Amino acid sequence: MPCGSDEPVTGNYFVSTYPPFSTWSSNKVNAVPEVLNQAPAPQHTPPLGLYIHIPFCVERCQYCYYLSYAGKSTKHMADYADALVSELNLYRNTSALANRHFSFVYFGGGTPSLLPDATLNRLLNNLQSVVPWNNTDEVTFECAPKTVTPPKMHILKDNGVTRISLGVQAVDDEVLRKNGRVHMTRDVEQAYEAITKTGFPITNIDLIVGLIGENEASFLRSLARIIDLKPDSITIYQLEIPLNTPLYRSLQSAQIHEPVASWDEKRHRLGIAFEQLVAAGYHVQNGYSAVRDPQRHSFIYQTAQYHGADLLGIGKASFSYISGVHFQNVATEESYFGQLQKGAFPIKRAYTLNHDERLIREFVLQLKLGRVSDEYFMKKFHVNIRDRFARPLGELERAGWIEHDAAHIILTREGLLRVDHLLENFYLPSHQHIRYS
Template identity: 30%
Template sequence: MLENQPLSLYIHIPWCVEKCPYCDFNSHAVKEAIPEQDYVNALIADLDADIQRFQLTNRTLHSIFIGGGTPSLFSAASIKSILQQVLSRFDHKPEIEITLEANPGTIEADKFTGFFNAGVNRLSIGVQSFSSDKLIKLGRIHDSNQAKTAAKLATASGVTSFNLDLMHGLPNQSIDNALDDLKTAISLNPNHISWYQLTIEPNTIFHSKPPKLPVDDILWEIQDQGVKLLHEAGYLQYEISAYAKPGYQCQHNLNYWQYGDYLGIGCGAHGKITNSSTQQIMRTVKVKHPKGYLDKTRDFLDQLSEVDQGERAFEFMMNQLRLHKAFSIKQFQTSTGLPISAVIAKLKEAQQKQFMDCQLIDNEEYWLVTETGQRYLNDLLELFL
């Protein structure tokens, strides 16, 4: 039986100073003054439309994530206005996690205390590298010193937690280069580190002009040694690319990976909403371009579709299997509305291939990805197609 899942909110702010050559997110380089107040008004109107569309007035809000683009281009006053209006519309815990993505450039970094006073209690800082030549190659507008300063300002700002976003497998990057980046990040003592391999995505500059990336053997060695460094420093890996000190896992992203619900407001934002009354799972996509999104003559909603029952098992696995945490049969059933018989044969096949283990806890079956399954995750996921 399909049950309503924890409800998060994603808010997309699409503007950035420059478009990075590896970025496939819906972001737009600033060419003129950002229509900040108009966009704030549109976000709240978008939210109200979703609340009415999905009858969400009685749902509790689990977390908020403000992403982009570069949300830290907005003023602290605008962020405060957004958060006050959002939180007035939902029940929520006083300590609800509210994350804002930020650029390490000094202009944005100086706003960190302002963002904290606006209600943000978690910052995610897009460092990507501490190597000057790598930052230039990645099209980043900050330098290594600004990145370090941003981390120190985050520590001093009052936020409960902050994350450093770091890439590896960069153009012409050696094992030592990659591990030096990671050691620098660890030395800044963030509560959370997102450490992931650069991938070349379609519709990016790097896709049309591919840089020379490290070979697979080097990539594997970077990953292997890097995980050991993180573990030795007290960071626990709880997702493919997420490492946190105990108690500091990103609750918003955890809800994504556990196939939770989320509203998406803002340019091109995606949402997923479960309705236990109708036994439906709906997906939304908002108008992508700022001009279209701010056009008062059209709807914010660009696409509305139902997740077919035949797609739910794969969607659940595609998210859940990223986590280094077992899921129960009950969790599968209430998240998808499907009986376990829909996937039990595939789970057992994965077990035979040593991709997954089955554990019995309090007379209930829990399924967990093994180290082999983590290494060959794509092969594991193919079993559920």
């Protein structure tokens, strides 16, 4: 259970699903047409979400591991947007998805707000002509400050976007520059003004704690400036340095001489941030975010997935989870466009979860929310989670990271600050200590 100063600062820790992606494989892709050919039984149909991956950025940030490309032409972006619509059409014609509406929609990247206005308008219209989202509970759209303009925000609002997520990361020009961000502090102010003037139901701002060049004081100054803006939601990720990032390579070749924050330092800074957010009237919702009003500012995309919702991911390298089968799209240009031109699903690898793996998946994902209900797992899986996970629960309770009341397993604040580092304790032995991606 590595959870102290001996943890390597590099590598992936953030858990977005279970089992780890490295266990999904190309020889399990046959499971996908099988599930797509079956309409789910009406009484067992979970909510369905749509994720749309937009893999374009102005420039690549030093620390970022998401699939995205800088410098693509507007023609390429328009062709990609049309390919997304063809992909959605393919899925719409399957028995599993034909008659279902989307409960939530998420445009992620990359930087979706980099799409030119005309392409964006066309994409939003064309997607909705395949599956209208007028009854959808939440439509999130990720933006980066330099690409936010008043006309673009109006296009989003007119097309039903309900939640803007603005990637700020830091409000400190020196730190922004050192981490390869293309925006400066003044761009954040302008972008935020355009967003608030347009008026969306929910605005979230992303920050990162532990960026190169940051120290505790500069991080807390950034946080204070964000709190002054009063966004509905503030998300703070602890910096990861995955092995496929420019930042990792620069550290390896000793091109960066600044100290890299340890996990203990990042947790300490995030712990203070949570206290300051609570003092400012926010409510901590999970290991990363706090919202002003938990009734109005919930994040459906996250909570629905953590409770077993289906998700259709379209676009290069995107992830789906339908009827207990995980699958991921191909990432290369040639294969993504090539497969779609043939009318084939552009899928690269898959994994079918058994009953126990579905239980583990939902249990670890719900632990990220800091609180897991016994009754939920008894009703859905007919399993007593205190018995099923007796050993790891006992160990983590003795370490002071977990506690419980009569009906819930609860993470302590110290547990919540390191939640992604604890989850592996609940995995099947064959899924422990393996590469995540």
